[in-house]
Amino acid sequence: MAERSDVIYTWTDEAPMLATHSFLPIVQAFSRAAGVTVATADISLAGRVLAAFNLGPDELGVLGALTKEPDTTIIKLPNVSASLPQLKAAIAELQAAGYDLPSYPDSPRTAQERAARARYDAVKGSAVNPVLREGNSDRRAPAAVKAYARSHPHSMGEWSPTSRTRVATMSAGDFRHNERSVIIPEEGTLQIRLRPANGAEPLLLRKELAVTAGEVLDATFMSAAALDAFLAEQVAAAQADDVLLSVHLKATMMKVSDPIIFGHAVRAVLPQTFARFGGLLDQEGLRAEDGLGAILAGLEQVPEGPQVREAIEAELAAGPRISMVDSERGVTNLHVPSDVIIDASMPAMIRGGGKLWDASGAKADTLAVIPDSSYAGVYQAVIEDCKANGALDPRTMGSVPNVGLMARKAEEYGSHDKTFLVPVAGTVEVVVVDGVDAAPGTVLLSHEVAAGDIWRACQTQNAPVRDWVHLAVTRARATGAPAVFWLDPQRAHDRALTVLVERYLGEEDTTGLDLRVLDPVAATRLSLERARRGEDTISVTGNVLRDYNTDLFPILELGTSAKMLSVVPLMNGGGLYETGAGGSAPKHVRQLLEENYLRWDSLGEFLALAEALRHVAQVRSKPSAAVLADALDAATARLLEEDRSPARRLGAVDNRGSHAWLALYWAQALAQQTADAALAQHFAPVARALEETNEQVQAELVEAQGHPVEIGGYYRPDHALTAAVMRPSATFNQIIDTF
Numbered sequence: 001m002a003e004r005s006d007v008i009y010t011w012t013d014e015a016p017m018l019a020t021h022s023f024l025p026i027v028q029a030f031s032r033a034a035g036v037t038v039a040t041a042d043i044s045l046a047g048r049v050l051a052a053f054n055l056g057p058d059e060l061g062v063l064g065a066l067t068k069e070p071d072t073t074i075i076k077l078p079n080v081s082a083s084l085p086q087l088k089a090a091i092a093e094l095q096a097a098g099y100d101l102p103s104y105p106d107s108p109r110t111a112q113e114r115a116a117r118a119r120y121d122a123v124k125g126s127a128v129n130p131v132l133r134e135g136n137s138d139r140r141a142p143a144a145v146k147a148y149a150r151s152h153p154h155s156m157g158e159w160s161p162t163s164r165t166r167v168a169t170m171s172a173g174d175f176r177h178n179e180r181s182v183i184i185p186e187e188g189t190l191q192i193r194l195r196p197a198n199g200a201e202p203l204l205l206r207k208e209l210a211v212t213a214g215e216v217l218d219a220t221f222m223s224a225a226a227l228d229a230f231l232a233e234q235v236a237a238a239q240a241d242d243v244l245l246s247v248h249l250k251a252t253m254m255k256v257s258d259p260i261i262f263g264h265a266v267r268a269v270l271p272q273t274f275a276r277f278g279g280l281l282d283q284e285g286l287r288a289e290d291g292l293g294a295i296l297a298g299l300e301q302v303p304e305g306p307q308v309r310e311a312i313e314a315e316l317a318a319g320p321r322i323s324m325v326d327s328e329r330g331v332t333n334l335h336v337p338s339d340v341i342i343d344a345s346m347p348a349m350i351r352g353g354g355k356l357w358d359a360s361g362a363k364a365d366t367l368a369v370i371p372d373s374s375y376a377g378v379y380q381a382v383i384e385d386c387k388a389n390g391a392l393d394p395r396t397m398g399s400v401p402n403v404g405l406m407a408r409k410a411e412e413y414g415s416h417d418k419t420f421l422v423p424v425a426g427t428v429e430v431v432v433v434d435g436v437d438a439a440p441g442t443v444l445l446s447h448e449v450a451a452g453d454i455w456r457a458c459q460t461q462n463a464p465v466r467d468w469v470h471l472a473v474t475r476a477r478a479t480g481a482p483a484v485f486w487l488d489p490q491r492a493h494d495r496a497l498t499v500l501v502e503r504y505l506g507e508e509d510t511t512g513l514d515l516r517v518l519d520p521v522a523a524t525r526l527s528l529e530r531a532r533r534g535e536d537t538i539s540v541t542g543n544v545l546r547d548y549n550t551d552l553f554p555i556l557e558l559g560t561s562a563k564m565l566s567v568v569p570l571m572n573g574g575g576l577y578e579t580g581a582g583g584s585a586p587k588h589v590r591q592l593l594e595e596n597y598l599r600w601d602s603l604g605e606f607l608a609l610a611e612a613l614r615h616v617a618q619v620r621s622k623p624s625a626a627v628l629a630d631a632l633d634a635a636t637a638r639l640l641e642e643d644r645s646p647a648r649r650l651g652a653v654d655n656r657g658s659h660a661w662l663a664l665y666w667a668q669a670l671a672q673q674t675a676d677a678a679l680a681q682h683f684a685p686v687a688r689a690l691e692e693t694n695e696q697v698q699a700e701l702v703e704a705q706g707h708p709v710e711i712g713g714y715y716r717p718d719h720a721l722t723a724a725v726m727r728p729s730a731t732f733n734q735i736i737d738t739f
């Protein structure tokens with residue numbers, strides 16, 4: 001990684017990584033011509049695993065440090081936030097490729113195994129985004145994208161007023177109801193300990209926790225008993241109502257708590273199997289947390305396997321219908337913890353008219369189980385709105401952009417190192433060690449807990465809150481749209497945050513702006529009501545709702561969140577440009593391997609790149625970068641107008657075809673602009689060559705489609721093989737590689 005290069009383009013996983021093989025050579029060729037350097041940083045899951053064992057460079061670490069430099073510009077593509085089954089698959093692939101890596105120690109016994117486990121656990125889950133997000137988030141649909149969605153509406157499933165789809169969430173005992181919060185007056189050090197109810201010595205859960213002045217610190221827990229009772233009720237309710245049982249969690253970002261909750265859900269649908277064979281499954285290391293898929297696969301190696309499998313199948317057959325991820329392959333919602341991720345799964349269901357797939361591949365209503373009630377009400381409010389008013393109409397609906405509090409691992413998404421599965425009943429206490437304007441030993445927060453409960457603390461630093469409020473005011477001013485802070489007066493954390501929001505709004509010039517604070521359900525209703533009238537409403541939210549809303553509203557408005565502009569102004573002056581708001585679309589990889597067709601849309605990359613180049617122009621004093629950016633935006637707008645984005649089916653323009661169109665339009669725009677005569681002159685022959693060969697190039701790209709391809713790996717494919725697959729037009733490559 002060339003650390004001083006103008007732009008750092010991230011090398012990630014799955015579909016975006018495939019697209020990068022085609023798009024990056026174009027980006028580098030165009031940028032080079034304008035004197036802008038573009039280097040890559042490998043932050044893929046495989047790259048991170050190798051770095052964790054010193055078998056490869058720690059490019060994420062370097063990139064994390066660069067986020068604090070004022071002249072850094074990073075383009076961040078989506079990466080796999082690995083669930084344990086994915087991490088294990090990546091390790092197996094790397095081992096088979098000859099890397100000397102230990103297997104994942106499920107039950108570490110030696111010091112060496114514990115060390116290996118700690119390294120792997122640091123790579124697991126959402127281990128990239130929190131490191132790079134040294135700023136708050138500004139996600140919105142650019143005008144050209146919104147205009148395209150209005151003139152080319154995606155299909156929306158119909159909503160019937162009699163739909164039986166609904167959200168089930170807990171009414172007590174969950175993270176929302178147990179939350180307690182304080183604002184830390186002065187910096188200091190805390191400790192988290194558990195005082196067992198049986199009078200035994202306190203257990204130190206976290207020896208030292210540094211806190212900063214003015215930060216919001218909260219603590220809460222999910223009661224295992226309340227969760228199990230709730231899940232048992234939902235299993236029965238789904239069966240009684242004959243709707244599909246579906247469970248929506250974020251086992252990737254909430255990498256400690258949510259896999260545990262997922263495990264409870266797996267056990268809730270198989271109570272008899274676990275009562276009978278739980279001991280055996282434990283002994284074999286087959287954990288409900290890893291999903292039904294891992295259990296069924298693991299049973300192949302166990303002598304009693306067929307018996308257990310029979311029990312599972314019988315119990316599934318007798319229970320409620322479970323929603324399917326892939327009905328053809330028999331993959332249920334409970335097979336893999338990372339297959340159904342709430343931010344994308346709930347909006348896709350709502351876009352589809354409240355339906356999910358059953359085992360026969362038919363669509364059916366669902367009972368969507370979202371155990372913690374902190375944010376579940378948002379989805380229920382959307383469902384109620386759709387039942388009452390029908391599906392939203394992408395041709396007319398307004399937009400709900402987001403300003404999200406995210407910097408410095410804000411709120412729940414930074415809580416993993418403070419989340420604990422409670423080993424014995426007792427009292428968890430957050431205690432002052434020093435500082436904090438309190439006597440050592442003072443208990444700041446405490447909860448009575450039982451064994452199996454999930455306790456966690458979250459931190460929200462003060463400077464990010466102030467920056468977030470400022471960003472909200474800036475966006476409200478720039479757009480004239482009302483900005484609504486989604487804060488829940490029933491939650492201790494949100495009440496503390498409201499105090500800070502009011503304080504920092506007092507520092508801003510807010511004359512003439514419409515700024516409100518509403519609870520999330522009221523905010524959802526208002527935003528939808530306005531959207532139905534074609535009006536825009538900025539949602540100003542915490543970190544989790546940032547994630548949820550930036551899939552929810554784009555998926556309804558634009559059909560996908562891949563088309564979002566996703567800017568993270570870094571607090572020290574750098575710029576992080578995320579590509580879209582969606583993920584790495586694993587399904588797209590399978591389609592490429594089976595039929596050499598990649599339906600991934602790189603629009604998010606195009607939008608992010610233009611903003612990144614503008615940032616380079618400013619922080620590196622390179623005016624031609626701004627010329628590149630303006631021409632790129634013009635090319636992107638034209639790509640949309642002329643409908644050159646990837647289609648979904650063989651024989652049409654796919655990801656590679658859309659890149660070739662973009663290169664043509666970009667070169668033409670550069671040749672025609674008058675701001676930089678040297679660039680115009682440089683690009684005139686390039687534009688001509690691309691025009692003259694365009695028909696042939698597109699034909700070559702379509703010709704390549706329609707048969708299986710081999711790229712030599714999933715998590716770490718062979719670079720040369722993948723490049724050959726992703727760059728099949730010799731005519732196009734010749735132009736890009738030589739100008």
Ligand SMILES: NC(=O)C1=CN([C@@H]2O[C@H](COP(=O)(O)OP(=O)(O)OC[C@H]3O[C@@H](n4cnc5c(N)ncnc54)[C@H](OP(=O)(O)O)[C@@H]3O)[C@@H](O)[C@H]2O)C=CC1
Nearest residue numbers: 078079080081252341344562582583584585587599600601
């Ligand atoms: N910023 C980040 O790093 C993020 C990473 N992730 C990671 O991504 C993975 C998958 O997550 P998942 O929840 O399934 O969500 P995804 O957003 O990856 O996929 C859901 C669906 O959205 C559509 N989609 C998403 N992006 C595009 C695109 N650029 N072009 C066309 N269609 C697109 C696809 O629909 P269709 O099948 O109809 O084509 C896809 O199947 C996980 O490993 C997750 O951890 C998730 C979110 C953000």
Ligand SMILES: O=C(O)CCC(=O)C(=O)O
Nearest residue numbers: 081126129252253547581
């Ligand atoms: O980091 C992740 O796992 C996902 C991030 C995400 O979904 C988002 O930021 O929208």
Ligand SMILES: [Mg+2]
Nearest residue numbers: 343547551581
């Ligand atoms: Mg998301």
